[in-house]
Amino acid sequence: MEISMRNIHKAFGANQVLTGVNFELHNGEVHALMGENGAGKSTLMNILTGLHKMDQGSIMIDGKETSFSNPKVAEESGITFIHQELNIWPDMTVLENLFIGKERKNAFGFLKMQEMKTLAKEQFEKLSVSIPLDKEAGQCSVGQQQMIEIAKALLTDAKVIIMDEPTAALTEREIQKLFEVIAALKKEGVSIVYISHRMEEIFTICDRITVMRDGKTVDTKKIPETSFDEVVRKMVGRELTERYPERNPALGKTIFEVKNLSRSGVFENVDFSVKSGEIIGFSGLMGSGRTEIMRAIFGLDSLDSGEIWMDGNKVSIKKPHQAINLGIGFITEDRKDEGLILDFSITENMVLPSLKSFAPKGFMQEKSEREFVNMLIKRLTVKTETASTRVGSLSGGNQQKVVIAKWVGIAPKVLIMDEPTRGVDVGAKREIYELMNELTQRGVAIIMVSSELPEILGMSDRIYVVHEGKISGELKKEEATQERIMTLATGGQ
Structure with a gap:
């Protein structure tokens, strides 16, 4: 044809x-x-x-x-x-x-x-x-x-x-x-x-x-x-330098840690930690359990056993609002069904996790809300005529930016990013990577799940590989290669 x-x-x-x-x-x-x-x-x-x-x-x-x-x-x-x-x-x-x-x-x-x-x-x-x-x-x-x-x-x-x-x-x-x-x-x-x-x-x-x-x-x-x-x-319309910005992380103390997390038939005995200012990457084949681990940590799915530690204290997370109150944000891989309310405006989506801060006495502080949303739109270069635009009318990449802005807006201590650049163009990817660097410079700890090996290698300070619900290996940035990650992801040593 x-x-x-x-x-x-x-x-x-x-x-x-x-x-x-x-x-x-x-x-x-x-x-x-x-x-x-x-x-x-x-x-x-x-x-x-x-x-x-x-x-x-x-x-x-x-x-x-x-x-x-x-x-x-x-x-x-x-x-x-x-x-x-x-x-x-x-x-x-x-x-x-x-x-x-x-x-x-x-x-x-x-x-x-x-x-x-x-x-x-x-x-x-x-x-x-x-x-x-x-x-x-x-x-x-x-x-x-x-x-x-x-x-x-x-x-x-x-x-x-x-x-x-x-x-x-x-x-x-x-x-x-x-x-x-x-x-x-x-x-x-x-x-x-x-x-x-x-x-x-x-x-x-x-x-x-x-x-x-x-x-x-x-x-x-x-x-x-x-x-x-x-x-x-x-x-x-311009030269784009390196695909991944240079990282010079100033790592702080361990801010978040999980021990022996298990969910029957999904994952078992998962241990990992992340320091303030650090990006840890999670790699593995589809169905390995990467996303399921993150969902359980955030309280979307239940755990059978294990411990979650935040700032040196053992915490209980059974519902997402408990995770948010602790300073944990979660950018889900499925923005359409879980990350956004498509019929809501950009403003309504961006302020959703932060509503309490804009209505301390039950009344919305519209000026603060407007300034907050406009700042995020500008910082993430969301292409839109107005903040009142319905999110469902935006392109996929701009929807992803709104999801990221929503969680950046809560000033998280720990930010889980599941496929953060899925469906995002090369210029916008660079902007997201620079934002991740900016967040870690402020001490935010980032847990990034990605199916793109170049992204895992380009942005992670350490890498955990998941195979059939278990952590099959941990790699430092300097020792990680695509071949080593794929070997661990397929059950090799």
Whole structure:
């Protein structure tokens, strides 16, 4: 399928999102679409698939001017969009999610369950995924949900698949398998629009790249004709120095420690500590128990046994409000369902954990609240017209900045950051890393869970590796390598 989008304009109210964007997709190519958060990448693809109507411009598909009335019509025509914010029905089974709206039925209208199960198993085998088909999708990890979405797209006879941050929640093994699937689809003539902030992936699997900035097309080039530095420069409009800022931590005393934490069937005998001013990284494969450990520490899930120590005192955390009162913040990996209230404004989300400080006598101090929110918006460079903007209308990366701002605002002693830069562009990542450095200079202890090994190596002072619910090793910064981490993550010594 050949697609040509010409001179595309789109505004939401007074906010001009796209201004004369051009984009072409050739048959059987993997085309990267890159740009900072808010550059207009997802909006452009939403126009292609009929979710939004363009204000001006034209779309040609196989030489014929085309306009889809909605995403379902686009899908029926062979164009599938796997969104960054996953379209999962949590209370339905994995099988029901895979075939929702596309159920296989016999002549009498009864579901052909065995046929659907066979097709689902075949797709999961291609992706090397093992997820029970009768499991509720809401009980699956974010990584598993991402693989369900990819399998769902592959079950359609798609000629074009748009993938928005498809590897954000996947393990290295799952990513490699996805790349194999993409290569196989390409050989069959399927075209892929690949939206990602992970530069290494773009240069590994893509044929061409289109860079967008501030709602405009900056350039389109073949991958061998460009470079990492050139793409970054075109994305952010400036030179970006080192990807990870230099760290010179002034470590204080041990501020937080856990001893023999266990939760039956999830993790056991977990011990670790973190000092004020220190960043410790948690690495491990998807499902290793990293996130589950953090959820239990914060009081979201229960513990069977173990001790938590804060400032040298043994503490009890059974609910999140107890953790917050102790000065612990938790940036969750699932910003959509757990990190934000999408229908609330930026202001309402940012002040949520700090409400008591703005209403000491039951009345909101609106001036202080406004100054506080505007300071955080400026410090984290959240792209928005106003602080009253609904969070659900922001780009994924700007939503992530609001989540981070929310917890930075409580002035935490300990900040747990689970996948802090997921779905965030290269310029914004640098801003988050600099903020992390700034926080540690003030004595904040940071516990960072990340699936990105370069991020773990680039920002951690020490690294804990988790394998099947146990700490399989601890590495100092100077002795850590990707190979050593992966060895420990897979059960090696």
